[in-house]
Amino acid sequence: MTTKVTSQQVAERAGVSQSAVSRVFTPGASASAKTVNKVRQAANELGYRPNVLARAMVSGKSRIIGLVVAYFENQFYPDALEKLSNALQHRGYHVLIFLADKTAGNIDAVVDEILDYQVDGIIAASVAMSSDLSKRCRAAGVPMVLFNRSQDGVAMSSVTSDNYAGGRKIAEFLLAAGHRKIGHIAGWEGASTQRDREAGFIAALAEHGVTLHARAIGDFTMERAAEGTRAMFANDPPEAVFVANDHMALAVLDTLRFELGLDVPGDVSVVGYDDVPASSWPSYDLTTVRQPANRMVAETVEILMDQIEQGTTDPRRIAIDGPLILRRSARIPKGWST
Amino acid sequence: MTTKVTSQQVAERAGVSQSAVSRVFTPGASASAKTVNKVRQAANELGYRPNVLARAMVSGKSRIIGLVVAYFENQFYPDALEKLSNALQHRGYHVLIFLADKTAGNIDAVVDEILDYQVDGIIAASVAMSSDLSKRCRAAGVPMVLFNRSQDGVAMSSVTSDNYAGGRKIAEFLLAAGHRKIGHIAGWEGASTQRDREAGFIAALAEHGVTLHARAIGDFTMERAAEGTRAMFANDPPEAVFVANDHMALAVLDTLRFELGLDVPGDVSVVGYDDVPASSWPSYDLTTVRQPANRMVAETVEILMDQIEQGTTDPRRIAIDGPLILRRSARIPKGWST
DNA sequence: CTGAAAGCGCTAACAG
């Protein structure tokens, strides 16, 4: 058992002071080439690596980012986590992960736990933030950015896709295809993504004098989305359905085809939102609005780094436009390029 | 900006010593009810919470578990991560996450970074461990357990499903259904799961005098699995295929149906391994061997906790039996219950 | 450039 090697031990072996060792391992250091060599060699021989926790204590920077995430069954999130973690790792940060329930509730406790670890920043993905919480983080001096959620009336940075514009695109697409009896399967109504997508969708329909033919709530789960589909198609079914996200849309597609025996897009057009990997699988081939995860991640990380490293404090709200991806779950209007 | 509150500040407000405050917040403490009350109140008023990092420094216990995971596009892993994180959170530990490439390579660097955070333990999911690495962790006194991988010739704990037995089950099932021309689409051949599943599969076939009719390598990716499928069915196609995991099997199913125009299970039976959520979606309805994720997680956490808290040091290798889940992607032998 | 010294916030003996 070699146990942990300290900078003191390296110092002794290299014949220098402990602070010399520290300098060699501190980025903005000043040490003569000779010292650097001696120290590096001794460190290698001993297998020394600086203790990040000790460094964090004195420097006040832990290089840990707390990530709160819920709704992991929706592939969009594992995907985002992977990208976020990579981007952060690339900048020398690491991710301490906290899984939360989709419904607020325990978020407060979770954020407290995160704060206990002296994280340098927090990314909250797919969870709602109370203004109280945002205040607490601000008080603790820990920047926080919301990923794929935004919050009205709270001075907090957020990065989302342009959900309102996305909703509009879908409405215009469905309208152009000639659909008039249009249904919507909503997600969890507490989510800003749900509200914005639906608002844009409804607004664009209204501009063409069309109102929603039917509506059901799927709460962002496959089960509830399937139930909603059954209810919606029990009588006077719509010719087209906008499902608030792909995860639910996959279940809607399956319910329509295998349970109700309908043809998609022959009998009904289905459009989702997110463009998760499964949406492009041949069995689904789902028309959807892509959330540009890479750019969302890049923006999120940049905002966070700005706040951590430059001390920027003004909240930024970014909404990135995402393209409509034309596939075969929805009738394609004449003249639209595939 | 209220900034961080220290135990010293709480002590002053409560009119006690700083160590009294520490005791109140330390589980195995000894403090009079009066002190506890005074301290708790002062702490609440100030919004004090112990600094986990400082505690870690002196106690030597960070209550952080490093989790290395690769291959996140396979739903089995996000799922496992969620369960692992919850189980650990439940025991007062938190997860620092590191994403790695499936192919070893950078694992070494990753483990070093993890060790820098003075983690109390490491869980390595779906990655191969060099014996050198295992040695390094042992030297650092950090227990490690392999999740869904095992490693020959290395004294390291591991938790997997019983992949050999699973492979056998699939062979017997296919044989009982009357198939004789049987193909296999392998995953990445460096993975123990691949080797064990295939070994069990081949062994059971052999007992019935059957040898593999065809074999392709899918490397655990959908793309390569699709390529392998095309090649395998180009001429003299098999009547049944065992795909080394569900993630690839989904792609195989899509390729068979939508590209090659074959009927499953009419023309060919397909069986996977894992039982990821998508396997039960009506579009796939994939027959597969379930990996009992909950039990695997429970065992993993228990082994780790034993090593951390009791100092247990002997490596344990657990292989948990998983059931064959009968669905409709494979012909069901007469007399088998659904 | 380099060593000595002073902590970061907290726990753990150690006397009372």
Place this chain on the structure above:
DNA sequence: CTGTTAGCGCTTTCAG
């Protein structure tokens, strides 16, 4: 039970 005293391993003035 409670306060005092040492540090955990490291970064950072501060004199040389």
